[in-house]
Amino acid sequence: MxxxxxxxxxxxxxxxxxxxxxxxxxxxxxxxxxxxxxxxxxxxxxxxxxxxxxxxxxxxxxxxxxxxxxxxxxxxxxxxxxxxxxxxxxxxxxxxxxxxxxxxxxxxxxxxxxxxxxxxxxxxxxxxxxxxxxxxxxxxxxxxxxxxxxxxxxxxxxxxxxxxxxxxxxxxxATPLDTLKTQLSLQHTMDEVKRMPIFGTFGGKGTETVATMYLLGGLFLLRKRIITWHTPVSFLVALIAISAFFNSVDASRYATPLFHLFTGGALLGAFFIATDYVTAPVTPRGKLIFGAGVGVLEYLIRVFGGYPDGIAFSVLIMNAAVPLIDAYTQPRVYGHNTGATP
Amino acid sequence: MKTLHKFHGGVHPPEHKAESNGLPIAAAPLPRRLVVPLRQHIGAPARAVVKVGDRVLKGQMIGAADGFISAAVHAPTSGIVSAVDLHAVPHPSALPDLCITIEADGEERWIEHQPLDYLAAGRDAVRARLRDFGVVGLGGAVFPTSVKLDPCALKIGTLVLNGAECEPWITSDDRLMRERAAEIVEGIKIMTHLVQPEQVLIGIENNKPEAVAAMRTACRDTGFQVMAVPTQYPGGGEKQLIQVLTGKEVPSGGRPANIGVLCANTGTAYTVHRAVNHGEPVISRVVTVTGNVEKPQNFEVLIGTPIGEVVQLAGGAKTGTSHYILGGPMMGFDLNNLATPLAKAVNCVIAASPALFPPKPAAVPCIRCGQCAQVCPCSLQPMELFWFSQSRNFDKARGYNLFDCIECGCCSYVCPSHIPLVSYYRFAKSEIAAQEREKRAAEQAKARFEFKQLREEREKAEKAARFAEKAAAAKATAGAEGEDPAAAAKKAAIQAAVERAKAKKAEAAAQAAGQCDVTPMAAVETPAESLSPCPLPPTGEGDLEPLRDGSLNPTESP
Structure with missing residues (x-):
């Protein structure tokens, strides 16, 4: 041995x-x-x-x-x-x-x-x-x-x-996300749509609580060191950033970051799916890139794409890029590029 | 107080220090027979200078240092040489090696002690003393101290003394520092005399407060700084300790001296003191006997004592002992034969039982969880190294810096798939070394073949020239005056070709020789044989030719 x-x-x-x-x-x-x-x-x-x-x-x-x-x-x-x-x-x-x-x-x-x-x-x-x-x-x-x-x-x-x-x-x-998309396409404003009974405090009724539980479960995994903070944080920051941008451009057509965070598969994706070991990058910088990529694609697909939510497709697209991401985000190894020469 | 830095990753396995660090170092009784390996250091093995039947004194040199990177070995007691032959030695390969067996006469008659006034003697004389008195790094890598304390032209700013002892279970350095701090400090003074550093930093993990206190007391008025470093394995790895204490990283493929640092073990400093100030060669060392034994404790044991007898010192192994580990649980290796003698590198003997060291579960596929990368103190990507090693994609493994791996075992320790990662890296390293050897042999064969061709051509040309000369001479005697211009031109061309060949050969030889910086062959974990070059190349290279990429650094094993 x-x-x-x-x-x-x-x-x-x-x-x-x-x-x-x-x-x-x-x-x-x-x-x-x-x-x-x-x-x-x-x-x-x-x-x-x-x-x-x-x-x-x-x-x-x-x-x-x-x-x-x-x-x-x-x-x-x-x-x-x-x-x-x-x-x-x-x-x-x-x-x-x-x-x-x-x-x-x-x-x-x-x-x-x-x-x-x-x-x-x-x-x-x-x-x-x-x-x-x-x-x-x-x-x-x-x-x-x-x-x-x-x-x-x-x-x-x-x-x-x-x-x-x-x-x-x-x-x-239909899901809150789907409903929002359909209603907005019917020229209803965000305020009108949000008054529909299906919507809850900041997401969908019920789904927002489920999403909160995903968040709690994710924090538990972080605490247990099963996952690292990189992927969920970059995912959520990217999602918040892009939704905040569009929301600030036209709040009547684009929902708030909070809404996007607590609807659909955002939190499930951030903590449980994008963090899958096998299909996500291993390097810390790779995780940041991967998470951010999934977050942005998720938003683009659910807001501008043909599907009610984008978590699956955004994850799959980024999965294909993982070997490349890992290869280009290798951390500096001890004793390399320190300026000293052997 | 200097600020401490951090190294990446690391793990904190259960320490198990308390079992053996409570009792003082006890002297071991004289064994009946001692088996002294000639190779107890990195580099060339010592050359036996006694033969069967010789009577030797305690401390007498029985194996002389052979080559630059080498160290002498000595008779641990007085007696009669009964054998110079192959014997089991403490090495992971479990291969036998040349040893000198001494039947003790029980009289313990010493050689004459000849202390050396190191301030008066030249530095080279002090280094020669260390080499001839068998002083080697006792942190695990057993690199000859005389070579280490010879930084050539490199300026040494910091001398680091490694008293971290980060491996679980081992407490020999701890006890030594507690009990013989003043003598260690005397040894450090000799070291500072040799390398003239600007500062001396002594790193001790903070789980050894008594050792820290003892060393601080002993270092009063010396300017040496004792630093309590965080207890985090492999904080006692040479590269990691240097990083923690200085914030600097040893360049890949280089030595600490490249960044103006030298690192030596505190136990080594003790032997430096004994060798120089007392004229005592390294014939004993402190070893921790712990694990599943009756009374775990540290003992000062003569080199060459069978490990089986060393275990008996601690009251023997308790029932349930399944095997023995030499060294710590993170980097040590299994002992296959209790007749194996204690060598300078052995700092700990652990009696292992299934309760203390549960059998490892079978390995399952890597799930790329990345925990190995999180704990790797070198910031390597162990899962990638594993992937490329197991698929024999050695070029890729090299590309992912396989040779920066110090084999500390952190990755294997945390792997949830229970993959023996370090074994894969050792496999890949030795395969690459073998490939290098083959490549080198092929190159040599090619060179030889080409030279043979050249020689044959030259001989043919010379023959032709002689023939032409003869013919010309015959012609001349026949009456025709004046030399044949064609023959003269041919002769000149041949001469020029011969000159070119000679110059080329000389150039190659010059290139292969002239290297001051010697990269030692292998750390303790890697069989030195597996990395040493094949039989001497015809170009006449030194006896220990640095294998640039294939070699490891003189890392003090953590």
Missing amino acids: SSPHVLTPGSSVSRIMLTVLAALLPAIAAYVYFFGPAILISLTLASITALAAEAAVLRLRDFPVKYFLFDGSALLTAWLLALSIPPLAPWWLIVVGTAFAIVVAKHLYGGLGNNLFNPAMAGFAVLMISFPSFMTHWPTPLTLAQHTVGLGDALQVYFSGGLPGARLDAVTM
């Missing part, structure tokens, strides 16, 4: 993954509180699919299935995807997305540690492009819904495609 003879006690990949999963729990709790238990069905379906797909591919690749299956990485991909797509959708939607994420985006690229693109976001992109109609119907906050969707109702929606006694439209609607 060679040195070092000691390792950090308790440190392991699965521990990291489980910590990240734990950091998502407050947001999931808020999700259930505001939008009902449907998200739990999504999470369960995604988890089962991810583990099944992971096990199948590990077996095909002759990897020790038991050893790798429960490292938590597949589960994390599943949860991030489930939290990114609307609940109350047909069961196969999440299954197809998760299977693509694990089989194609993760394992066809070489498996854990080797994938170029964030698997969860790749899965999201496939669903967004292939089944756009299912991707825009989000559950109405319980406080606004005329019909409360319980667990039984939710199961019906997932597996039989309809809701007895009510139309699906009655319990779903």
Whole structure:
């Protein structure tokens, strides 16, 4: 056995993954509180699919299935995807997305540690492009819904495609971001739009609390030193800067930085997606560039692009640039470029 | 008080110092047989100057320094030389090496002690004394001190004394500083006499307050500054300690002397004092015996004592001991054979048990979490080095500054995937060294071949010239007067070609020789053999030819 003879006690990949999963729990709790238990069905379906797909591919690749299956990485991909797509959708939607994420985006690229693109976001992109109609119907906050969707109702929606006694439209609607975009395109002003019941104090009703929970979870990860500050800070600063700029140009057409921060996938993206180890840069300066890039692209796509939110595409675009970013942001090595010569 | 600087990264593993630092250094009893390796330092091994059957005195030189970078070895006690042969030595490679075995006669008869008045003697005489008395860096790299304290033309502004002892478990320097601070300071005075620094900084990690206090007391009125540095591994690494104390970085591929700094271990200073002021060569050292032993403690042990007997000094290993580690847990190596003798480099013996050193879990793929980069004291990107080392992409690994790695083990320590990163770097380094060797051998073969061709051509031409001359002479005797102009021109051309070849050869030889700055071959972690050059090239290079990129610095192992 060679040195070092000691390792950090308790440190392991699965521990990291489980910590990240734990950091998502407050947001999931808020999700259930505001939008009902449907998200739990999504999470369960995604988890089962991810583990099944992971096990199948590990077996095909002759990897020790038991050893790798429960490292938590597949589960994390599943949860991030489930939290990114609307609940109350047909069961196969999440299954197809998760299977693509694990089989194609993760394992066809070489498996854990080797994938170029964030698997969860790749899965999201496939669903967004292939089944756009299912991707825009989000559950109405319980406080606004005329019909409360319980667990039984939710199961019906997932597996039989309809809701007895009510139309699906009655319990779903567009996201605040989507609504804002549509309403603004209908020549309503920001003030008029913001008075709609779907909007909350500074984001969307319910979603703003979920977003706050993502923020808390992210701070927990920072404290646990699972992630560093570079990516989330540069992401959020970039998003705030660009939204503040447009907001200052025309406040009636462009929402405030606070609104952008607390709607859509901004905080989930900043702390949980753009910080993915495998698909993000490793160097501190690289992280700053990556985070800022995602933040700016996210804004441009959600405000000027054709999609309601831009987190998946902005992350995927920046993923492609990661090897380049890492190569050009290498830190100065001890004893190099100090002026002294050997 | 000077301000301290920071080095990048580092880790703080459990210290485990309290186990062994409470008791004073105890003298070890005389073993029956001592096995003294001839290679206990970086550079050329000592040359045996005794033969089987010789009677030797305690402190008598039994192996003479051989070459510039070398140091002598001495009989640790009086007795009879019973063997000069290959024996297990404390080295990570576990390969046997040439050793001199002495059967102790139990009389402990010393050589005559001849102190040296270092102020009166010339500096070269003091350096010769250190070399002939076997003084080498005791921080781990065992670089000959005589060479280190010879900065050639470089001006030394700062002499750094390394008493950091950042490795967990080890307390030998701690105890030495607590108990023999005054003698260490005497040694430092000799060092300052040799290199004339403007300031002397003594760095001790702040988890050793007693040592700091003892050294401060001993340094009163000397102008030497004792600095308590933060306890952060590898704060005792030469490069890191220099950075913490001076804010300066040793240039890549260079030595501290390049930035006007010399760094030596406090234990080395002690042996400098003993060698110069008392005429005692290095025949013993303080070693920590700790871990899963009955009574962990520090002992002053004769060089050559079998490690098995060293373990017995601490009451022996407790049940559950699975193996032994020489050195600290971060950079030490496994001991395979308890008959292995103690050498100058060995500062600690740890009896390891699964409870103290749990077996490492199997490695899983790198997830690029970057924790290794966060703790790397050299600001390297360990995950990239790993990636290129495992894929044998050695050029890329070099491009990512593989040879700046000091193998401190911080990256492996934090890796959540449990990848033995340092092993990969050692593998890549030795592969690159092997490639360099092959390349060099090929170049030599090419040079030899070309020279042979040249020689053959020359001989052919000379033959032809002789033939022409003969023919001309024959012609002349035949009656025709005057020389053949064609033959004369040919002769002149041949002469010119021969001259050119000679000049080229001489130039190559001159280039290969004349190098004052000697880059030692390898730090303690790397087998010196693996980096030493192949058999001497025909151009007549020195016996220790610096392998520019392939070599490591004379880093005091942390």
